[in-house]
Amino acid sequence: MKLELEAVSKRYGTATALDSVSLTVEDGEFFTLVGPSGCGKTTTLRCIAGFEAPTTGTIRFDGESMAGVPPESRGVGVVFQNYALFPHMSVGENVAYGLRFTDPPGGVSRDERVSELLDLVDLTGFEDREPDSLSGGQQQRVALARALAPGPELLLLDEPMSALDARLRKRLRRQVKRIQTELGVTTVYVTHDQSEALAVSDRVAVLNRGRVEQVGDPRDVYHRP
Numbered sequence: 001m002k003l004e005l006e007a008v009s010k011r012y013g014t015a016t017a018l019d020s021v022s023l024t025v026e027d028g029e030f031f032t033l034v035g036p037s038g039c040g041k042t043t044t045l046r047c048i049a050g051f052e053a054p055t056t057g058t059i060r061f062d063g064e065s066m067a068g069v070p071p072e073s074r075g076v077g078v079v080f081q082n083y084a085l086f087p088h089m090s091v092g093e094n095v096a097y098g099l100r101f102t103d104p105p106g107g108v109s110r111d112e113r114v115s116e117l118l119d120l121v122d123l124t125g126f127e128d129r130e131p132d133s134l135s136g137g138q139q140q141r142v143a144l145a146r147a148l149a150p151g152p153e154l155l156l157l158d159e160p161m162s163a164l165d166a167r168l169r170k171r172l173r174r175q176v177k178r179i180q181t182e183l184g185v186t187t188v189y190v191t192h193d194q195s196e197a198l199a200v201s202d203r204v205a206v207l208n209r210g211r212v213e214q215v216g217d218p219r220d221v222y223h224r225p
């Protein structure tokens, strides 16, 4: 799915979180937002997901304006840094929660879909485990499986690895990249970590104070003089 932001601004009272942000993310692209804390990365994702409405500007999915379209009707999967799993539900129930608005794609049963997704994130057979018995990396993979369960055409990842140590981050980012490539799902990824952005991104946008400063190949963005 092709994602377009056209002159998107977001103000909270007198504070400007986004100042006329225009971006195009191509179908199947792995697109990364980087920039200092407070530059507007999370606000951008929240507007794309529909958790917030832009103050002005337009967001389009495959050319269609998302104005007034609620989050559950946008076909977007979201993983946030602290998008914790429900501790009172098993791993399988957490993944099935991703199907609360839709039937599983491909005509399979909910149980079959859950086990497909757990296979995809290398957690085959983890259905009955409790989230608290999993490592941080495993928990984030369950969150990814939950986000992917309805077969979204757009995946939004907000620093999904920041709570993990360096070794686990490296491993999880390989897994995320493999899954993204396998599914061909358009992905917008937020990270502070330059090596992560270099490793996974097709293109990178640098935000600063709510504005897009630069967009390009990650090697060009990070190796400019």
Ligand code: ADP
Pocket (backbone or CB within 6 Å): 012, 015, 016, 017, 035, 036, 037, 038, 039, 040, 041, 042, 043, 044
């Ligand atoms: P980032 O994700 O890059 O750290 P954010 O998108 O979270 O940045 O925030 C961008 C700016 O908008 C910051 O200055 C932040 O303080 C402000 N902001 C974000 N959400 C709100 C809110 N709900 N109310 C007021 N200001 C907000």
Ligand code: ADP
Pocket (backbone or CB within 6 Å): 122, 132, 133, 134, 135, 136, 137, 138, 139, 168, 171
């Ligand atoms: P996997 O076990 O599939 O490799 P991770 O990449 O998340 O999943 O695990 C990374 C490391 O965390 C491994 O060394 C693993 O032994 C350890 N680990 C797995 N589960 C737990 C747990 N419940 N508590 C602590 N460490 C764990």
